[in-house]
Amino acid sequence: MKKRLTIPLLLTCFHISAAAKVDYLNVDGDIVYFTTTEGKATASPSCVVNDTQKQWSVSLNSGSGRALYSLLATALAGELAVTVTSAQDCGDTPGIERASSIAIAANSNVTTGAKSFYLYKGDGTTQLGRIISVANGAVVYLSSGDNTRFHYYRKNAGVPHLRYLEANCQGTAFTGSPNEVSVHPLVNNGHYMKAENYSNQRRILSNRSISGEKDTCYNMDAYFDVYNLNLNHEDKLCGTKPCMIKDE
Numbered sequence: 001m002k003k004r005l006t007i008p009l010l011l012t013c014f015h016i017s018a019a020a021k022v023d024y025l026n027v028d029g030d031i032v033y034f035t036t037t038e039g040k041a042t043a044s045p046s047c048v049v050n051d052t053q054k055q056w057s058v059s060l061n062s063g064s065g066r067a068l069y070s071l072l073a074t075a076l077a078g079e080l081a082v083t084v085t086s087a088q089d090c091g092d093t094p095g096i097e098r099a100s101s102i103a104i105a106a107n108s109n110v111t112t113g114a115k116s117f118y119l120y121k122g123d124g125t126t127q128l129g130r131i132i133s134v135a136n137g138a139v140v141y142l143s144s145g146d147n148t149r150f151h152y153y154r155k156n157a158g159v160p161h162l163r164y165l166e167a168n169c170q171g172t173a174f175t176g177s178p179n180e181v182s183v184h185p186l187v188n189n190g191h192y193m194k195a196e197n198y199s200n201q202r203r204i205l206s207n208r209s210i211s212g213e214k215d216t217c218y219n220m221d222a223y224f225d226v227y228n229l230n231l232n233h234e235d236k237l238c239g240t241k242p243c244m245i246k247d248e
Helices: 063-078
Strands: 020-028 031-036 056-059 081-086 097-104 117-120 127-135 138-143 146-154 161-164 173-175 193-211 214-230 244-247
Touching: 020 063, 031 063, 056 063, 063 081, 063 097, 063 127, 063 146, 117 138, 127 146, 173 193
Parallel strands: 056 097
Antiparallel strands: 020 031, 020 081, 031 056, 081 097, 097 146, 117 127, 117 244, 127 138, 138 146, 161 173, 161 193, 173 214, 193 214
């Protein structure tokens, strides 16, 4: 949906296109050319030529331009509607209107069947945003508080490999790797753990190995350098537990 901002007593003009899907995207050298399914809602600047009046341009020579291209590519793949704000010039390439900013339209919806999927913090109640895609363990989502770019989440935590001073995996747990963040539903009530960066050599009497749903403990008697675990580690995005995916 097209949005307008009105400021009393100021003559302010925003050249914003109507929300539409990207139907053409091409990279030629360091310039990105694209069009949308809807025509431009406002008159183009005088520098635009008739043959390319429908096109927009973005330069890849700046960080902001590369970010706009990434957003366009994801919008094209996900069939998401975008709104384009004009720079009112042809600064990237002669005859083609330059796009100064691009935003995912607020009414753009991504569904699987009849449901949409959302990313939540580990508490299961705080919604972070609607999921656009999931590939190779990375979640791309659109935050309700910032629709000008895509956000990414990847569960950067390993499976814990624990060592104990007592037999049968009892007592305080340690790990063999410094600064390692780990998490598993069967350990520490599913909360994140983080190893400290200094070690002590200790006599280890049991070892706990977890793979999927298989939780194995075996006794041993050997000395290892082990690291204390912070059982209350908090991830900046997800909190004390990994983020969750919910369908709605």
